[in-house]
Amino acid sequence: MRYLQILILPFTLLLLSACDSGDIYPVDKSNSGGLTCKIALTFKHTSTWPSDYHVVLAAYQNDSEYSEISKGISRQVEGDTLHLTMTDIPESCQLVTIAIVNKSKRNVVNLMTHTIQPSERNDRLIELGTQDIDLLAYERVQAQVFSNCTNCHGGSAHAAAGLFLTEGKSYDALVNVPSTKQSDKVLVAPGMTSNSFILDVLEGNAENVRYNHTNVSFNSETEDLNLLKEWIKNIDK
Template sequence: MKRIIYIMCMALSALTLCTACDDGRIPEKVRDITEKGRVATLDADIAGTGSWAKGYTVALAGFTDDGTYAEISKDIKPDANGHVNLTLPGIPEEVTKLEVCVINSIRKRVVTLYTTTVTDNGDTIRIKPDAAINAGMLAAIQTSLFDKQCAHCHSGSAWAASLNLNDGKSYAQLVNVASTKEPGKMRVLPGQADASVLYEALATNMSSPDEGNWKHDHSNIMVTDRTGLQLLKDWIDSGAKE
C-alpha cells in the first residue's frame, strides 16, 4: 500500500513539473548587465531641437571614419534652459568620432553640428563645446545648403534674382515671398514644397534655360545630395519654421 502511494506522489510531482514547463514559466537566465565599451558625456547648451520635422532626431552619435550611419546614438533633450547633460555608454571600439548631429529614421547622418575625434580607449570622453549649438532645422539647411551651394550667387549687393540667401537674411527672403522668376508662385509656400519655387528649382527642370526665363539650371545642384534635398522638402512641408 505504501509503495502505491509513493508511486502516485511521484507521478503527481512529474505532472506538476511538466505543467510548469508547458505554461511558459521557465526561469530566466542570469543576464550580464555590465556596460561594455567607452563612455561619453555631453555638457552643452543646445537650441532648436524642437523645430525638426517628424523623422529627424538631434542626437549624440558615434560614427566610423567613413560611416554615414550611426553605430550608436542617444537623443538629445535639453532642459527648460536649453542645457544638456547626457551620458552615452557602450561606445563600440570601431567608433572614431562622436558628433552632435541630426540623424533620420534609419540613423543616417543628415547634418553635423559639432564633432570630436575619439582617441581615448579607456577613460570617459568628455564633450563640452566652447559655444552654444544652434540645432534648428533652418539653421541646418542654412549651413549645409545655402552657405555651401547657394550663397556664392545669392549674396552680396548684386544677388541673383534679387534673392539673398546669406545667414540671417534667407528666411525673410524666402518664406511667403513672391517669386521674381515664376509669377503667381511663392519662393517658399509653408506646407507645400511641391508648390514652392525654391524646391521645384532644385528638384525639377523648372530652372532650365529652355523652360523659361531662367539663366541657370539649378537641378544639378542637389543631384548627389538627395538627403539634403529631402531635408529641404520636409522643412517646407512641416511649415517652414524660422
C-alpha cells in the same frame, strides 16, 4: 571500454569546471563594454527643433552614414543644460557627434564632431564638457535644404540660372546677391524673408522663373522650408 568512458567522464567535467573558475584567474573586465562618453549640451534656436528628423548623440566609424550606437535627444528648452552619458561605445568608432539623422537613421548633418583621442581610448572615457549646439548652423541648412537643389544648381556641369547651391558655394551665391530674374530683389536678404527672392521661387510666386520650384522634392517640405526661413531671419545684417 564503456566502463572506462563512464569513469573518465565525471573526472573530465571536474577538470573543466576547475579551469573555468574565475576565482583562480580573475578576469580583467576593463576591456569589455566599450568606451563611455560624458557630455553637457545647451541648444540655440530650439524653435527649429526637427520633428521629421531626430537629434542624437552618436558614435560613428569614419565616413559611415550610420552610427554604431546612438541616443535620441528629445526637444530641449533654449538655454537649459542637458547632461548625457553614453556607455558601450564600440572600439571601432572614431567619432562622437551631435547629429541630425533621418527616419531611417542615416546621418544628415553633424552639428558637433569630436574625434576620439588615443588618451581617451586608454582611459575608456570621453569627457566633452559643455557644448553649445546651434540648430540654425549653416551646415544644417546646406544639408537639409540645398542638397535638394544641387542636381540642377551646380552639382553637375551645369548650374541653372548660374546659381551654385553646392556645399561651400551656396552662401556666397545667395546672401545679398541680386536675382538675375527680378532685379529689384536679392536672393537672400539677411533678416528679411519678404525681400528674399529664394522664397518667392520656392513657394511658386516668382513669375519670371520658368521652372516651377514647387515641384522640388524635399525630405520634409514644411520643415525644410521653415528652417530656411528661420535661417534667413537670423543671418546677421
